[in-house]
C-alpha cells in the first residue's frame with residue numbers, strides 16, 4: 239500500500255510496517271521541521287530586522303525548506319541574530335537504511351564485573367579520570383566515576399574491585415600522564431564537554447600522543463562527552479569514545495571487556511559473588 243505521505247508495507251498478518259517516514263509538525267507526514275541558527279547580522283532597526291529575517295529565509299530556502307517562516311528572531315548583542323525557522327521539507331526518511339551501531343560488548347551486572355576483574359587481574363583495576371585542558375565541566379566525568387552515579391546507575395567507585403582516582407577539572411596533559419603512570423592506571427578516562435574551536439578533538443589527540451610518547455605501559459584510553467561521535471576512536475588515537483547519555487554500567491562493562499577477559503573455568507570451581 240502506498241500513500242502520498244509515507245510508503246507502508248502491508249504484512250501478511252494485516253499489520254503495517256512503515257519504512258518511509260516524513261517529519262511531522264501539525265499533521266502526520268506534513269514534512270514540517272523546526273531549525274535554529276545564528277547569523278552574523280544585526281537585529282536593531284526595523285530595516286535591519288527585515289534584512290535579517292530575509293537572510294534567514296534565504297538560508298532556509300537553500301536548505302530545502304519550502305515554504306518557510308521565521309517564527310522567532312532575537313538580537314544577540316549588536317551584530318548577531320538568533321532565529322527559529324519553521325517550514326516544510328520534501329525529504330523522505332527510509333527506516334530500512336538506518337544503521338544502528340551494535341555494542342561490541344555485553345552489559346554485565348556489578349557482581350560479574352567484580353568477579354571478572356578478580357579472576358583476570360588478581361588485583362583492583364585502577365582507573366584515573368579527569369577533565370583536561372581548560373574544561374571545567376566535571377558533571378559528566380563525576381556521573382561516571384562518583385559512587386552516586388547517573389540516572390539510577392552507581393558510578394565506578396561503587397565497584398569493589400576498582401580503584402578510582404578522580405583528578406577533577408582543568409588537568410594538564412603532562413600532569414595526567416604523570417599521575418596515570420604513578421598510579422599504574424589500567425585505564426584513563428577523560429571528559430571533554432567544551433567543543434569550541436574543536437577543543438575536545440585537539441585535547442584528545444594531544445593526550446593520546448602524550449601517552450604514546452611516554453611509552454609502555456599504555457593504559458586504555460577512554461574519552462567521553464556529549465558532542466563526541468562514538469566510533470571515531472581511530473581518528474582521535476584513543477581506544478574508546480562514549481557520547482551523550484552514557485551510563486556508568488556501560489563503561490564498567492567496557493572496561494572489563496577490554497582489560498579483564500573471561501577466564502577459563504576450572505573443573506570443580508564454583509563462580510559465586512555476593513555483589514559489588
Ligand code: B12
Pocket residue numbers: 372373374375376377378379381382388427428429430431432433434460461462463464465480481482483484485489
Ligand atoms: C553545568 C554547566 C556549566 C558549569 C559546569 C559545572 C561543573 N562543575 O561541571 C559551569 C557554570 C562552570 C559552566 C561553565 C562554562 N560553560 Co557550561 N554548561 C553547563 C551545562 C548547563 C550542563 C553540563 C552538564 O553538567 N551536563 C550533565 C552531564 C551529566 O552531561 P555530560 O557532560 O554530557 O556527561 C554525560 C555524557 O556526555 C558522558 N560523558 C561525559 N564525559 C565523559 C567522560 C567519560 C570518560 C565517559 C565514559 C563518558 C562521559 O557521560 C555523562 C553521563 O551520561 C551545559 C549545557 C547543557 N545543557 O548541556 C553548558 C555548556 C556545556 N557550557 C558551555 C560553555 C560555553 C561554558 C563556558 C565557556 C561559559 C563561559 N563563557 O564562561 C564556561 C566554561 C568553563 C570551563 N572552563 O570549562 C557550552 C559549551 C559549548 C560548546 N559546545 O563548546 C554549553 C553546551 C552551554 C551552551 N549551550 O552554550 N558550564
